[in-house]
Amino acid sequence: MDFSILWTDFASLLLDGIVVGAIYALVSLGYTLVYGVLRLINFAHSEIFMLGTFATLGVTMLLGFTGFEEPLGILAFLGVFLLAATVAGVASGSAAMLLEVVAYRRLRRNNANRLSSLISAIGASLFLVEFFRIITDSKDWDFPRLLDKNSLFQVGTAYVTADKIVVLVGAFALMIILDRIIQTTKLGRGIRAVSQDERTSILMGVDVDRVIAFTFLIGGVLAGVGSAFYMLFYEATKFNVGFLLGISAFTAAVLGGIGNIRGALAGSFVLGLIQQFSSAVLGYNWRDVVTFIILVLVLLFKPTGLFGEALQRARV
Amino acid sequence: MSTPSSTNVRFNLRDKFGDWWEGTTRNQRVLFRAAVIVFFFILPFLDNPILGTNESDFSSVLFYPMGMFVIMAIGLNIIVGKSGILDLGYVAFFAIGAYTHAILNLNFGFPFWINVFLGMGFAMLAGLMLGLPALRLRGDYLAIITLGFGEIIRILAINFNFTGGAAGLAGIAAPPTLFGIEFVVDDPKPFYWLLLTLMLLVIWAYLRLVARRPGRAWEAIREDEDVAEFMGVATMKYKLWGFVLGGAVGGAVGAVYAGQVTSITPENFTLQISIMILACVVFGGMGNIWGVALGAALLGYFPEKLRFLSDTRILFFGLLMVVMMNIRPDGIIPRKKREKVYDKNTGQEVTR
Numbered sequence: 234m235d236f237s238i239l240w241t242d243f244a245s246l247l248l249d250g251i252v253v254g255a256i257y258a259l260v261s262l263g264y265t266l267v268y269g270v271l272r273l274i275n276f277a278h279s280e281i282f283m284l285g286t287f288a289t290l291g292v293t294m295l296l297g298f299t300g301f302e303e304p305l306g307i308l309a310f311l312g313v314f315l316l317a318a319t320v321a322g323v324a325s326g327s328a329a330m331l332l333e334v335v336a337y338r339r340l341r342r343n344n345a346n347r348l349s350s351l352i353s354a355i356g357a358s359l360f361l362v363e364f365f366r367i368i369t370d371s372k373d374w375d376f377p378r379l380l381d382k383n384s385l386f387q388v389g390t391a392y393v394t395a396d397k398i399v400v401l402v403g404a405f406a407l408m409i410i411l412d413r414i415i416q417t418t419k420l421g422r423g424i425r426a427v428s429q430d431e432r433t434s435i436l437m438g439v440d441v442d443r444v445i446a447f448t449f450l451i452g453g454v455l456a457g458v459g460s461a462f463y464m465l466f467y468e469a470t471k472f473n474v475g476f477l478l479g480i481s482a483f484t485a486a487v488l489g490g491i492g493n494i495r496g497a498l499a500g501s502f503v504l505g506l507i508q509q510f511s512s513a514v515l516g517y518n519w520r521d522v523v524t525f526i527i528l529v530l531v532l533l534f535k536p537t538g539l540f541g542e543a544l545q546r547a548r549v
Numbered sequence: 550m551s552t553p554s555s556t557n558v559r560f561n562l563r564d565k566f567g568d569w570w571e572g573t574t575r576n577q578r579v580l581f582r583a584a585v586i587v588f589f590f591i592l593p594f595l596d597n598p599i600l601g602t603n604e605s606d607f608s609s610v611l612f613y614p615m616g617m618f619v620i621m622a623i624g625l626n627i628i629v630g631k632s633g634i635l636d637l638g639y640v641a642f643f644a645i646g647a648y649t650h651a652i653l654n655l656n657f658g659f660p661f662w663i664n665v666f667l668g669m670g671f672a673m674l675a676g677l678m679l680g681l682p683a684l685r686l687r688g689d690y691l692a693i694i695t696l697g698f699g700e701i702i703r704i705l706a707i708n709f710n711f712t713g714g715a716a717g718l719a720g721i722a723a724p725p726t727l728f729g730i731e732f733v734v735d736d737p738k739p740f741y742w743l744l745l746t747l748m749l750l751v752i753w754a755y756l757r758l759v760a761r762r763p764g765r766a767w768e769a770i771r772e773d774e775d776v777a778e779f780m781g782v783a784t785m786k787y788k789l790w791g792f793v794l795g796g797a798v799g800g801a802v803g804a805v806y807a808g809q810v811t812s813i814t815p816e817n818f819t820l821q822i823s824i825m826i827l828a829c830v831v832f833g834g835m836g837n838i839w840g841v842a843l844g845a846a847l848l849g850y851f852p853e854k855l856r857f858l859s860d861t862r863i864l865f866f867g868l869l870m871v872v873m874m875n876i877r878p879d880g881i882i883p884r885k886k887r888e889k890v891y892d893k894n895t896g897q898e899v900t901r
Contacts, residue, residue, distance in 0.1 A: 274689040314645075335871065340874060345878060348629075348688060350874075351702065352870055355867075355870060356869070356872075356873075359863060359864075362863075364864055476700075480693075480696075480697060518708055522708075525701050528693070528694070529694060532681075532694065
């Protein structure tokens with residue numbers, strides 16, 4: 234183990250940690266939002282993300298990018314990427330809504346126990362992974378290099394590249410939009426009401442089914458757009474890409490206090506940083522072991538997360 | 550107190566069999582049990598092209614996947630079905646059993662028969678180490694923790710040297726000859742009989758356990774943990790016992806598996822196995838050992854038999870889990886909802 238890398242590469246690890254954290258944040262919001270209204274962990278959320286990566290890839294393939302052409306100029310890139318991210322968001326969002334109808338709604342109406350809902354979600358997750366494994370041939374799929382990844386400028390040891398800037402700016406913009414939706418719109422108020430007390434909100438005239446469907450939609454759209462950022466940054470996907478990313482995003486949500494939106498954002502950045510710094514010391518193949526240990530420790534010693542919100546009273 | 554429910558006219562195979570079973574004498578029961586056991590022991594000899602599959606003959610299918618699925622599903626049923634703990638990392642116990650036999654056999658020359666018990670022991674130890682902290686958590690968190698545990702065991706097996714890394718371990722010894730039965734790689738029959746013997750022992754132990762205090766405690770915990778705690782059930786203790794005992798079954802099967810295939814890699818122990826076994830439990834009927842065994846046997850057999858299912862088996866399992874939970878959440882043979890209770894003073898049967 235070489236700890237000196239922590240000092241020498243501090244700035245670059247910090248930057249990468251924030252970028253990775255921004256991607257986690259978009260996915261972990263889906264976990265935390267759904268948990269807020271349903272009190273259930275949406276096990277299939279990671280597959281909604283995986284679906285988004287393939288949607289992003291599909292758009293660039295349809296537009297005829299193969300990865301061997303010159304990287305695009307900034308305006309052309311923004312056009313292509315916006316289109317890809319929109320399609321991915323729409324695809325993931327509608328998949329998430331469909332998932333809610335197929336795997337959750339009937340069980341919720343029948344007041345089924347938690348175990349049944351969990352198993353149903355796991356089944357749906359398994360179905361999606363396997364479906365994509367079969368149609369994508371179990372292969373690694375490369376994303377064409379749309380953007381020049383040469384360093385724009387350097388801060389310490391950190392090379393600031395265009396893709397990292399796009400991810401950070403885009404993710405922060407989405408987080409602010411989401412925060413406004415939750416805080417100011419009528420549906421956002423519905424989400425907050427259902428998270429606090431479902432029965433009372435029914436009495437107050439909230440259409441719970443609609444709120445839940447909308448929550449899945451928001452979570453799905455965020456995961457879909459997040460997957461476009463993921464593709465831009467990592468430039469590869471595979472049918473099982475959702476699994477480890479899902480565990481990381483979920484850990485981030487728990488770290489921030491599940492059901493707590495701002496907590497999930499903070500948890501994501503903390504986790505992204507921890508992962509970058511720990512893999513620099515221990516090696517990349519220990520990254521997921523570290524994530525898992527963090528998850529276990531948080532659940533055991535501070536199950537309410539960093540921001541101390543009680544699980545039973547988790548607020549959005 | 551009320552009269553036994555005779556008003557329930559809905560046809561139910563389990564109750565039909567149950568009624569018949571209640572009416573039998575002790576001798577008839579012994580005879581029936583012996584006949585069933587003998588039938589299962591001679592089952593591999595019924596090898597014919599109709600029962601066999603495209604790739605392998607019937608006796609190999611009986612060992613893997615049918616036998617393996619059935620015994621692991623019975624083990625997982627103790628955890629998921631009886632105590633209501635959703636374990637998504639059951640493969641970890643299986644992997645620990647397999648690696649115990651592989652490592653101890655290759656490095657220290659321990660024979661298979663010792664390693665089966667050591668594999669069980671290590672699986673129980675792992676169950677204890679994970680369960681002690683994790684079983685304090687609620688259902689969905691526990692599911693994520695166990696999911697991570699299953700994956701971590703696999704990642705550790707890839708990263709460590711003594712487990713052979715990603716290449717795994719090869720040249721593991723098969724079980725030594727026992728009662729003149731030779732265990733060789735190309736004959737699955739002895740392994741099937743070994744698995745069947747193990748299965749009978751597990752079923753026997755399980756039935757003894759559930760008829761007594763642990764079984765009642767597990768059911769109370771499954772139905773409502775808080776109420777069980779209030780009623781004086783040591784919930785943590787019994788959850789831990791359920792978890793550890795279910796893990797022990799997985800560990801024993803893992804050792805048998807390593808002895809049969811003689812080489813293992815971390816890729817033999819993926820999340821998919823945990824999920825497939827869970828699908829077997831869910832399909833058969835959580836909490837009913839006979840339903841679980843039948844469900845696992847069917848889910849083991851049909852994807853092997855039907856070509857269109859064998860490539861898409863996981864897809865089919867996933868779909869099955871969603872459909873079962875939505876339409877028939879209690880599985881093909883549901884557990885008894887009305888447990889018979891005998892009055893303490895009069896000794897008469899009370900149905901409630």
